[in-house]
Amino acid sequence: MKSFDNHGNLVSEINTSRTSDGKTVTTNTMYNTDSGRPIHQNIAVRDSQGNVTTTDVIGGKLLP
Numbered sequence: 001m002k003s004f005d006n007h008g009n010l011v012s013e014i015n016t017s018r019t020s021d022g023k024t025v026t027t028n029t030m031y032n033t034d035s036g037r038p039i040h041q042n043i044a045v046r047d048s049q050g051n052v053t054t055t056d057v058i059g060g061k062l063l064p
Helices: none
Strands: 002-004 010-018 024-031 038-046 052-058
Antiparallel strands (some): 010 024, 038 052
16 A cells, blocks of 8 residues: 655555465565655564564665
């Protein structure tokens, strides 16, 4: 899901996917509305047991 500001610039997006081993990967990426470059990404991985690990990336992004 993508969010845009009043000028049509991309502000953020959230993506969720599942892996073959049952993990759920959710990424939340925020963008600089002036340049369009990613400025922060949060990656949350939930395994089949319900355990969650998170990673924060500042100044870029690791996953789509």
